[in-house]
């Protein structure tokens with residue numbers, strides 16, 4: 294193993310990458326997008342995007358990383374030319390921006406563990422007041438960043454891989470217990486029906502775009518997280534089957550999150566499923582009410598368990614977000630890993646402060662900016678989501694795939710994918726990638742990028 298370190302096994306890599314993928318996006322984002330997107334039909338479109346569009350992007354990222362054995366910027370220098378490393382730089386910028394707000398939300402989840410753990414279900418009655426308490430949120434976020442930085446500072450196999458191998462099984466166990474519990478509640482079946490039986494009349498352009506954006510973010514694509522993780526993967530491992538397993542784990546856990554949450558909504562609405570589309574408040578407002586309703590020790594255990602699992606899911610993602618800039622500093626600027634970690638964690642924590650105080654504490658950051666033809670100002674955190682998640686990730690994904698097929702060249706990519714995978718040559722997947730990677734996927738992602746920018750920032754289109 295080189296001095297850069299590496300994963301100790303294929304399972305270690307898969308656990309870490311699946312840990313990156315599984316996060317707030319699955320447990321917080323997915324259910325509320327499903328609620329707003331009309332239920333099962335959103336799930337179907339989402340699944341289609343995950344496999345047809347996102348899986349090839351994931352395969353390309355891992356292959357680029359493993360072939361170059363370098364961080365997100367160094368990989369483009371090595372396989373292409375310095376002129377192309379702006380793709381990696383864009384990725385690092387996206388990662389830094391995403392982590393800056395992601396840590397704030399993870400801090401809320403951590404705060405809920407403490408509040409609900411001490412029997413205070415009332416936090417949810419005044420969620421706005423809770424998030425506006427900048428000092429407390431700052432402390433929760435600080436501890437979350439500390440945990441993230443500690444894991445990354447321990448390196449690849451004894452930090453990132455080990456954490457994922459402990460947290461992921463724990464998460465799955467806790468989720469399955471929660472699913473079983475929520476299915477025993479009255480009216481839970483109405484929730485299941487809403488979640489699982491599609492109604493095609495709900496399909497519209499916005500649902501399709503949201504499903505695509507959600508899939509991309511949830512799979513941690515478009516910013517080099519998987520280039521970085523791929524760079525620590527051994528040559529004898531099979532990239533394709535690993536990518537399929539990572540995608541299945543991500544989709545599976547998002548699916549479980551729905552199975553856990555919609556029956557709860559069935560219960561609380563007495564089966565009417567009214568207002569299933571509760572948006573981002575779903576997890577932080579609606580669910581705690583349900584836990585409070587359950588009451589007593591059971592309510593506390595179930596409620597605390599839920600927010601604890603949300604923290605675990607978020608932690609393996611924040612770790613991957615921090616590793617992207619850290620790997621860059623270590624490889625390219627010869628930083629000591631520990632120094633790189635604490636420096637980056639500090640900078641990103643500070644960059645997150647405007648997102649933190651933009652939830653009611655600071656008027657300036659709460660009503661930060663107005664765009665997209667709306668007269669409602671957008672808070673700082675949502676602004677960063679619009680820029681980094683919604684715009685930079687599809688753009689980054691488009692550039693990465695374009696680079697893989699046209700600059701690094703399809704045959705090099707093919708050769709990398711065939712390593713550790715004797716059955717790849719001549720397979721159906723190879724044929725699909727041959728046609729999809731150079732043209733179909735970059736085009737689709739470019740369209741998504743342009744349409745998203747036009748509609749979000751200029752109020753044009755969908």
Ligand code: PHE
Nearest residue numbers: 314316317318319510511513
């Ligand atoms: N995939 C993570 C989630 O669903 C977020 C993430 C995005 C992590 C990009 C790393 C890179 O929460």
